[in-house]
Amino acid sequence: MLETILVVAFGGAIASYFLGKFSAKSRNYFSAIVWITLIGLTSYAYFITPTTRVFYPGFIGFDLTLRLNLLSWLFAITIAVIAALSVIFSFDYIKGRERTDFYYSMILLVNASMLGIVLSGDLLVFYVFWEIMSWSAFLLISYSRGRALAAGLRYVVMSIIGSGAMLIGITSLYGNYGTLALAELPTNLAPASPLYLLFIFILFFVGFGIKNAILPFHTWLPPAHSEAPAPFSAVLSGMLIKMGTYGIILLFYVISGIKLFLGLSHGVWSFHYVLCGLAAVTIVAPTFVAVLQDDAKKLLAWSTIGQAGYIILGISFGTSLSLAGGVFHFFNHAIFKTLLFLAIGAVEYRTSTRDLNSLGGLIKKMPVAFLATLVGIAGLIGVPLTNGFFSKWLIYKSLILDNQPFLAFAALIGTWGAILYSYKLLHNVFLGQLPKKYEEVKKAPFSMRFPLVILSIGVIIFGIFPGLPLNPINKITTFLGFQPLNLSLWGTVSDTGTVNTLNIFLALVVAAGIIWYIFRSGAESPEISQEDSYAAGAPTPEGKYNYTVDFYDPLERMLKPYLKDLIESFYSWVVEIVKQTSNRVRKTYTGYVGTYVMYIVALIAALILVQLGWKIW
Numbered sequence: 001m002l003e004t005i006l007v008v009a010f011g012g013a014i015a016s017y018f019l020g021k022f023s024a025k026s027r028n029y030f031s032a033i034v035w036i037t038l039i040g041l042t043s044y045a046y047f048i049t050p051t052t053r054v055f056y057p058g059f060i061g062f063d064l065t066l067r068l069n070l071l072s073w074l075f076a077i078t079i080a081v082i083a084a085l086s087v088i089f090s091f092d093y094i095k096g097r098e099r100t101d102f103y104y105s106m107i108l109l110v111n112a113s114m115l116g117i118v119l120s121g122d123l124l125v126f127y128v129f130w131e132i133m134s135w136s137a138f139l140l141i142s143y144s145r146g147r148a149l150a151a152g153l154r155y156v157v158m159s160i161i162g163s164g165a166m167l168i169g170i171t172s173l174y175g176n177y178g179t180l181a182l183a184e185l186p187t188n189l190a191p192a193s194p195l196y197l198l199f200i201f202i203l204f205f206v207g208f209g210i211k212n213a214i215l216p217f218h219t220w221l222p223p224a225h226s227e228a229p230a231p232f233s234a235v236l237s238g239m240l241i242k243m244g245t246y247g248i249i250l251l252f253y254v255i256s257g258i259k260l261f262l263g264l265s266h267g268v269w270s271f272h273y274v275l276c277g278l279a280a281v282t283i284v285a286p287t288f289v290a291v292l293q294d295d296a297k298k299l300l301a302w303s304t305i306g307q308a309g310y311i312i313l314g315i316s317f318g319t320s321l322s323l324a325g326g327v328f329h330f331f332n333h334a335i336f337k338t339l340l341f342l343a344i345g346a347v348e349y350r351t352s353t354r355d356l357n358s359l360g361g362l363i364k365k366m367p368v369a370f371l372a373t374l375v376g377i378a379g380l381i382g383v384p385l386t387n388g389f390f391s392k393w394l395i396y397k398s399l400i401l402d403n404q405p406f407l408a409f410a411a412l413i414g415t416w417g418a419i420l421y422s423y424k425l426l427h428n429v430f431l432g433q434l435p436k437k438y439e440e441v442k443k444a445p446f447s448m449r450f451p452l453v454i455l456s457i458g459v460i461i462f463g464i465f466p467g468l469p470l471n472p473i474n475k476i477t478t479f480l481g482f483q484p485l486n487l488s489l490w491g492t493v494s495d496t497g498t499v500n501t502l503n504i505f506l507a508l509v510v511a512a513g514i515i516w517y518i519f520r521s522g523a524e525s526p527e528i529s530q531e532d533s534y535a536a537g538a539p540t541p542e543g544k545y546n547y548t549v550d551f552y553d554p555l556e557r558m559l560k561p562y563l564k565d566l567i568e569s570f571y572s573w574v575v576e577i578v579k580q581t582s583n584r585v586r587k588t589y590t591g592y593v594g595t596y597v598m599y600i601v602a603l604i605a606a607l608i609l610v611q612l613g614w615k616i617w
Contacts, residue, residue, distance in 0.1 A: 075118040082338050093229065143229055208243075215309075291417060296348075339379075377425065
């Protein structure tokens with residue numbers, strides 16, 4: 001089954017390229033069928049007993065293995081669903097562009113490589129698939145060329161740094177223990193010294209943290225999201241950065257084990273609490289940067305960084321509740337953030353802009369995109385009866401029960417900030433007055449509306465019935481060594497409080513009925529002209545009927561002096577130092593033979609002096 005899944009995924013990526021040379025329509029349908037098939041195969045894999053099997057023995061002395069358990073299954077099924085929907089969304093979005101065969105091949109390849117990562121049974125296979133994912137993602141980020149190429153280069157440089165750190169860690173593990181098998185490493189690492197464990201943790205965390213866009217490794221993500229095609233932006237935010245999440249869970253709870261990870265400390269410093277602090281900063285700072293963005297995709301990109309902080313906070317805190325909340329939030333974020341990127345992609349497809357100050361009033365022109373965005377931001381904020389509510393609630397509860405007020409406050413601030421930028425996104429795109437230049441805008445094609453409807457249903461279904469995904473997540477946390485949670489289809493039951501989404505659902509239905517009756521009983525609102533619109537007693541200027549243009553300008557004036565990206569400045573300084581050093585080195589290549597002879601003579605003289613000094617010493 002595992003080999004079949006990977007053969008279908010990678011074979012589909014290769015076949016789609018050549019099929020497109022004969023028929024674009026056949027290539028499109030074939031690409032979708034490949035991933036719909038993979039959804040079926042991966043779903044069936046849920047009923048297979050967890051297993052590790054060698055699929056290629058004796059590869060340069062290594063047995064290459066694949067591994068299936070509930071953790072890898074949860075990531076695999078999420079990859080398959082998001083890949084299928086992003087491919088379907090691409091039908092109309094990418095039509096008419098250059099190199100469409102290349103695009104389909106790459107988007108299938110990057111998703112196939114992510115499947116390979118989560119199904120890997122050893123670190124060598126893991127690393128090979130990791131590199132395939134990184135380089136195919138670079139090609140997709142750079143797809144539009146121009147500024148996209150610069151964004152892609154920034155991504156790939158940071159990916160190389162992360163991959164290099166990971167490779168050093170993998171080499172060190174093999175050199176010390178003679179194995180890279182995930183099933184064997186926990187036993188071998190058990191007697192390792194704390195200093196060596198810290199060394200391994202830091203190396204792998206750099207690699208996984210860069211992919212997860214955790215501060216201070218986040219700087220590649222906003223430009224990458226901004227320049228990548230919208231369907232791949234959805235994959236990038238929905239799943240690709242979650243490969244860092246998978247790697248972190250693998251490192252801390254599978255390779256090292258819960259006792260080694262939570263027990264790694266020195267004095268008052270505990271490694272997992274340091275990670276929690278880093279996650280808290282990752283929640284707060286990018287959230288308020290997102291509020292100040294006027295590009296819809298950049299706003300969502302900074303939001304992704306902030307939401308990744310919740311995931312890492314839950315995973316790093318190290319309790320049953322927090323880990324379940326972190327893993328559940330990964331799953332939820334994959335759904336609602338994919339939904340939001342695709343909804344904004346549909347708007348961009350019809351209006352040719354993502355500038356929040358140029359849009360407005362599209363609710364009547366693109367109602368499905370509006371409802372999808374509304375549902376998506378409700379999930380992102382954590383509104384009850386949407387999926388983000390329950391995963392955030394688990395994280396909040398774990399922090400409060402463990403007396404962590406500062407971490408809990410950071411998580412709450414992140415939610416307050418999310419309300420601010422979500423309001424800006426929703427209102428500036430869909431509400432307010434419709435600019436005259438968009439009066440002829442049509443609704444998005446069916447190939448774009450279909451993924452939006454499916455993902456919106458997912459946000460609501462998993463919000464009303466959180467027990468559906470929490471059941472396998474609970475088994476995952478138990479497998480990793482934690483106490484199981486007491487679950488029901490509607491929520492959790494514990495001594496410290498019970499959450500039942502059925503009660504919340506019934507209460508909201510009653511409240512909605514009352515509100516509907518009140519508004520229904522009132523007089524109908526008269527329709528007014530676009531020019532008859534006022535904000536703070538002054539008429540809005542012609543061409544800017546949306547009164548939320550520059551809505552957060554006072555906040556920006558207050559915060560901007562304190563929101564300087566010091567990390568970006570540091571990276572820019574490093575780049576400048578490298579450029580200056582490279583220019584100095586380049587000047588040594590004069591093109592004159594006499595200069596090179598002088599270099600050789602100087603090198604020989606230096607070697608003679610070293611030899612003489614060695615003998616004297």
